[in-house]
Each structure stands twice: as C-alpha cells, then as structure tokens.
Amino acid sequence: REKVTVRKIVNLKGKKPIVMITAYDYPTAKIVDEVGVDIILVGDSLSMTVLGNPSTLQVDMNDMLRHTAAVSRAQPKSLLVADMPFLSYEANVNEAVRNAGEFLRVGADAVKIEGGSEYTDVVKALTRAGIPVMGHVGLTPQKHKLLGGYRLMGKTAEEAKEIIEDAEAIAEAGAFSIVIEYTASEVAAEVTKRVKVPTICIGSGPFCDGQVLVIHDVLGLSDAPPPFAKKYVNLKDIIASAIKSYKDDVENNRFPQEEMYWHMKDGEYERLLN
Ligand code: KIV
C-alpha cells in the first residue's frame, strides 16, 4: 500500500467513502494500518479512553505528542492526523503554528482543530506554514461547557445555518477535510454538498464523504460510549476471560508449564548445595 497523503484524501471525495478511526498507541496503530484504513486519528478522546479523564479538557501538548509519536513509530501508510488539544491553538495564531509544527516533527501528517469561522485565521496560518489542517464542526467537545453539554447540534434552521457557514469558512480558509460531529444528518448532507473538501462524520448520518469512530467504542472498551457509536466486538469480555484463565492457572499451579522454565547445568545444583 502506498502512503496516503492529504492530496489523496481530498481526491477521494465522491469516489470512495473515507474510513477514519482513532488509535493512541504503537500496537493498535499497527493493526489499524495493516487493515488499511484511510486515516488514523490520534484524537484527544485519548483523555477519556486511555487516560481516564472526565473530558478532553485535561490532555495537553505533552500527552498528545507522546501518543502521536507512539502511533508514528508504527510507520502507518494511513494518513496520520493528530488532534490539537484544548488551549494549544486558541490563544493566538503564533502559538497555534508552533504547537501544530511539533506534531509534524513527531510524525503526524496533519492536525485537527475544533471550531468554525472564528478559527479561519488559525487554519490560514497553519496552511501557510505547510501544516495541513482538518476542521471539526458541529459538536466540538472541547467547548462542551459553552455548548451546554454533549448535545445533538443543528436541530433548528438557525443553528444549522451557523454550522454550515462554519464548515464553509474553514474549507475556504484551507482545511483539507472537515469532521462533522453529532449534527442532524440534513446539516452534514448540506455541508457535504457545499464544500469541495471531504466531510468525515461521526453521529451525523450517512450523507458524508466518510465516517470516523473512536476505537475503544468499536472494540467495546468504553465505559460510556456515545449513542452514535457502534460496538463491533466485546473486547472487554474477551480480555477479562483471558486474564481469568491466567489467574486460574497461577492459583491452581498450572502456570508456568515445563517448557516455560529452565534448569542449571548438570551437576551445578549439587555443587550449589555443597
Ligand atoms: O478525539 C476524537 O476521537 C475525535 C473524533 C471523535 C473525531 O475528535
């Protein structure tokens, strides 16, 4: 498989549904890349899925860079996108460029930022610096306190119009694709029709250029998966059963077995005792 580039992702619009999934570590990234998804996202959902925090607000640049570097060591052919964490791009454009650049230095191919028309200056500055930007509109979890929780967005024409304008603004500013999270499906469909770059949806219906899911939701490892997630396997039960077998083996003297331990040279044990 050839390396997936930002240009290839843009060219997929209208040709093939784009597949994106999160990964946060080396072994998972290897599995996901071998399957051959289009895009791997080191999401700031890391905060909850891996680090056990209550929201995405708790992760910082160090957390995101460490996990992006780990995923990058899997040398994925998939496009590697990293989420810019809360407070790494909002304060000013200079900070945004410097922080985004750090992600490319550890192996990311692009970064993702949450926000619409109020962030076109950041999208432009990153693009100017050669850092491809993925946008993220609709439900933007870093702003859940302002938005009034994790709610379905764009149910009214007024809110729908805002989201559509946000998407158009960041596409115009240079974003190479846009995540649309938890909006009414009509809103995602309308954005998909209007913007030239691919839309990648989560909880926003099928009328998009691609879909994204959080891998812990897919694998059945999440405590509180969102209503739009699909669980493809109950890995929690599979892991628990393997650990239970190990526990039973140790407690019943079945592990380790003969082929899993080793002996001193002939005669050396007798010499040790004398
Ligand atoms: O952090 C994340 O996992 C995301 C996806 C849900 C798009 O931003």
Ligand code: NA
């Ligand atoms: Na995110």
